[in-house]
Amino acid sequence: MIDTLSNPGAAGFTSLPPLALYIHIPWCVRKCPYCDFNSHAAGPDLPEDAYVAALLSDLDQELAAVQGRPISSIFFGGGTPSLFSADALGRLLRGVEQRIAFAPDIEITLEANPGTFEQDKFKAYRQTGINRLSIGVQSFQPAKLQALGRIHNGDEAVRAAGMARAAGFDNFNMDLMHGLPEQSLDDALGDLRQAIELGPTHLSWYQLTVEPNTVFWNQPPELPEDDILWDIQEAGQALMAEHGFRQYEVSAYAQAGRAARHNLNYWRFGDFIGIGAGAHGKLTFADGRILRTWKTRLPKDYLNLAKPFKAGEKLLPVDELPFEFLMNALRLTEGVEAELFTQRTGLPLEQLREARRAAEQKGLLQVEADRLVATPRGQLFLNDLLQYFLS
Structure with missing residues (x-):
């Protein structure tokens, strides 16, 4: 258990965290059966002009706070x-x-599906100031792509990487999934080898999980057994390390100097404005308040000028701050400097003393006075580790 302050935020903050901007574009060609994000199948005509205008109006309403x-x-x-x-x-x-x-030195990332790649289009994206791509490959194998409901094929994924480089993107991520239906160790490593050959600077390599409110939740596919998943995890991490991809977060691997700065800001409990249908935000105020916000989910409601953009907000109670901070920070393989806890929450590090000791004794948290770092076991059982920091 963690002690709580009787007067949350009274001391305020002497400095505020870095600030990022998340922009949600909710349309896709077809919703994938594993996807639980706020995405909607696009019609024949995307309302680009109306949506851009709405996004800027949404941002206007956030400006006073930042x-x-x-x-x-x-x-x-x-x-x-x-x-x-x-x-x-x-x-x-x-x-x-x-x-x-x-x-x-702003980093501007665009998520892109290989099935939407056109050379001229991506050159034009680069000219707008977008300087990083995140390409949603997931797999290069036809059967796996079909099982995942993806609209592209393996050849298109390969071409997408070439087009990205030709368009001037020297910094791009590839999303890959493992633990796919009926996937073997060789299948998973084959996908990784193919991706590495294409020269990305970053790999997001994460295990397929079946989430509520998805097609897979209602019609579960046959997934690999736990021992196969473990073999895939160990062999995949070794392969990426061999090729210079350093793991810095549970599912993130980067070449030197190419960690995703936007995501690092999330994991280090930084601030971000969220605009767009269903977007979430987090803002810290000098008086000690930390506020989470979320926007209207349905595109038709978001575009309705008679309705508000913001669907809700929550002022984080002081007793939830340790968990909120650590559920992000402990995903990082090197953790964070211990003093960041106070800088980002306004709470003294002493608040964590008993919980830290208990987690250390269970072998889930490393014994380091000046850092908060999960052990390898703690990263494997992150939910168990975080239980120690619930209020």
């Missing part, structure tokens, strides 16, 4: 943001920059 703070990264997520034209995204980025300052 006045004077530059944004360090932007992430276009979805859905499939690459369904939008470069012209639409360029107008949006110009509108954002007119409203809020960009850090000089």
Whole structure:
């Protein structure tokens, strides 16, 4: 158990965390059976102009809370943001920059589906200022792609990487899944080898999980046994390490200097504005408040000018802050410096003393005075570790 402060946020913050911007584009060609994100099958005509206008109006309503703070990264997520034209995204980025300052070295990432790649389109994306791609490959194998409901094939995924480089993207991620229906160790390693050959700077390699409110939840596929999953995990991590991909988070592997800055900001309990249908945000205020927000989920409601963009908000209670901070920070393989806990929550590190000791005794948390780091066992059983920090 963790002691709580009787007067949350009274001390306030002497400095605020870095600020990022998340932009949600909710449409995709077809919703995948494993997907539990806020995504909707696109009709023949995407309302690009109306949606860009709505996004900028949504941002306008957030500006008072972040006045004077530059944004360090932007992430276009979805859905499939690459369904939008470069012209639409360029107008949006110009509108954002007119409203809020960009850090000089801002990272701007666009999620893209290989089935939507066109060379000229991606050159135009690069010219808008987008400087990083995240390509949703998932697998290169036809049977696995079909099982996942993906709209692309393996050849298109290979071509997508080449097009990304030709368009001027020297920094791109590939999303790959493992633990797929009837997947063998050789299948999983084959996907990884193919991806590595294509020269990405970052790999997001995560195990398929069956989530509620998905087709797979109602019609569960046959997934590999636990011993096969363990073999895949160990062999895959060794293969990536051999090729210079350092694991820095549970599912994230990067070449030197290429960790995803936007995601690192999440994991280090940074701030982010969320705009777009279903987008979430988190903002810290100098007076000690930490606020989570979420926007209207359905695109038709988000585009309805008579309805508010914001669906809800929650001021985080002080007794939830340790868990909120650590459920992100402990995903990082090297954890975080212990002082970051106080910097980002406003709470003294002493608040964690008893919980830290108990987790250390169970072998889930490393015994380091100046860092908060899960042991390898703690990363495997992260939910068990986090239980110690619930209020």
